[in-house]
Amino acid sequence: MKTNNIKAATKSAISGLAFILALISVQGQALAQSKNEVSFYLQGSFSKLKFEALGQDSEMENGFGLGAKYAYYITENWSLGTGAELQYMEGSIFLPTVQGSFLTQDAEADEFEFRYRATNFSENQEVYFLNIPLQVQYESSGTVRFYGAAGVKAGLVLNSQYQSSATSLETSGFYSQYDVELTSPEFAGFGEFGAVKNAESELELKTNFVAHLESGVKLILENSQALYMGLFLDYGLNDIKPDASRARLIDYNAQNPTDFGFGSLLSSRRDINALKDRDEVRTLAFGIKIQYAFQF
Template identity: 25%
Template sequence: MKKYKIQVLIGFSLFVFGSVQAQKTDQFLSLDMGGGLHSMQYSLQNGKVKRQFGYGFHLSYSYFFNSHWGVQTGIGMQKCRSEATLNYQSSTSEIDSDGDSYEFRNRFDNWQEKQDVYFVDIPLSIQYQKMLGKKFGILAGLGAQISIPAQAAYETTGGEMVTTAYYSQWNVELYDLPQHGLGSLTTKYKGDISLNPSYSAIAELDGFYQVSEKIDVYAGCYCNYGFTNLISPEKKIVYQPDGVYNGILASDQVSKVDLLSFGLKVGVRFRINKVRRSISRKKGSINEAQTAEHSGPLLPAGSVKEELGIEAAKTGSMNEVQATEHSGLLLSADSVKEELDIEPVKSEIKTSVNKEETPIEKARQISDSMNLEFSFNSIELIKEQDSNFKILSNLLKENQEIQLQIIGHTCNIADYETNMIVGLKRAEYVKSKLIELGVPPFQMEIESRGLNEPLFENTSEENRAKNRRVEIKVISK
């Protein structure tokens, strides 16, 4: 293991370096474990090999360049086991202590030996992911792996070995002389195995389920196939006349050993993208993580003070917010009085698109035509636009390289931080509408600009109404 410490260090350094590069693209830390046939694959000249059950676990880091493609590296461990059974008779020429030549014979009757090896794995693979539904998706990987033997040992488990000495010059075969190492042997032998690193091709196919925006669970199958010989072929015999047991893998019975493992696995992965959690007054934005702290009313009663001084219109005035009657309106009935004589939006929303345009241009055309305005202190749209939401969601589901930046805005009533929260909840509402239509959450980012970027000066109620909006920007990875 010591001579491979440089390879382990390099691989682990790449893993650590990658895991701290959290940007806006999807990045995950994954932990999985699996089991199946993990064995050394080889052939015996005079016997058979039986593959055994093994297991492994890995800690991995994935970085996705876009919504589909990424790379993965990490570090892990797997245990491999094989069992060999010998049935044959060997013969070698030897010289005894008196200088007479003889033939050392060794007969193996169901002689069994198991080999256990622990490998440290360092993989590097290309990954592909695709959503198949609102919560379900597939994840595939293909790449290479170096497996470094950390511990390798053998142990005999059964059978009989019978040794004799045949002197052809006298036509005599000596046996049952234990003082000379001749006779029936059932001794249990143990020892270490010297192995080389294995360079393997690896593949996996998993199905995953989004438990939350930060956590996925997955299950699937995997396969590792080694291309390099784990042993340096030896010309030793399994058991020497001087009583030394060399083991099967170090003998002339084996010429090539490959690593082979395949099976089923389960795992969990955690999205590790950086998320800003504080309000920035300079940039005037707040992100979606902030909403976790504000699940109650958007504005507390009495928090808004405004000089109205406006006569009621012919249609009369009314309290804009009545929390007991409207779930989306969150102020008490007497806290705010506003003039609501706002002309309805007269412009028609165009839902048709040019078939010759690219998907991202179509999505941009739809999003630009959507007039997403909200009532005062409300997170519900004044005018629902189900057809536009449906067209936009279909474009996003069919073209997952398209990303949306959903930005919430408010008028200037109430304080700065309250408006930042209101804007974010509005953006979150729009995102939830698209998620309900099957759009994967990773295709959307939300933030709030609050009162920082009004479309019109907040000098009248009509202008303030137009500033209470959500803006959808179409981008691509």
């Protein structure tokens, strides 16, 4: 009888001990599973300001980004993240010929029509955005994990500039009161000029809202560290075209007629309708992303 009681008590003790050990193990695993992740990343990309002017599409250029992100794990596989990102984008467009005309006055206050024709006209844009992302991420389990992320970014414009040039510029002045078109002298701003290039000027783009997609592989390292390697796509959701300005694409300076300057195709409206009212300027960037992360 005593033996049976001892066996029963021993069995109960073993079962209880096993239950306690299992409970401690589960709690230990729960405590070991990190909820927070901080990461730093670099990304290289092809980028463009996507628009069309005078029948030509803008071209793809280079870009890069760097940032820091914080993610909170709702479950082992799902997390929500935000952070801050500095993104640099380039854009450009090439037009074989740009021509236009407008009424203005010369140094003697005589009114005339200034006519121009620029050959091999190009405009290059450079933009720095401060992006604030919000995204959701899914990742599989294991040491080598597949991950996918999607979200949106709000991009504040830190700096946006453009620079334009042409390999040659032909100008003339038509004086209707005399019914004559002057193609010279050059000191008056009329004639055939060589390469013309303006200094970098402010572009004044608007705040950018972006749809973000990302996918790749996450490698789990020692000491709660991880390395991400993936591809990403950023597509602008809104028109960031600057407001129409009063600047001309190519202006005539009566005080210094040979000092030609270029306005931007994105905002100049007075003498050339380069961008139609319905046309939009959106950002596009895609490339590779490398990210180092640690959990706590």
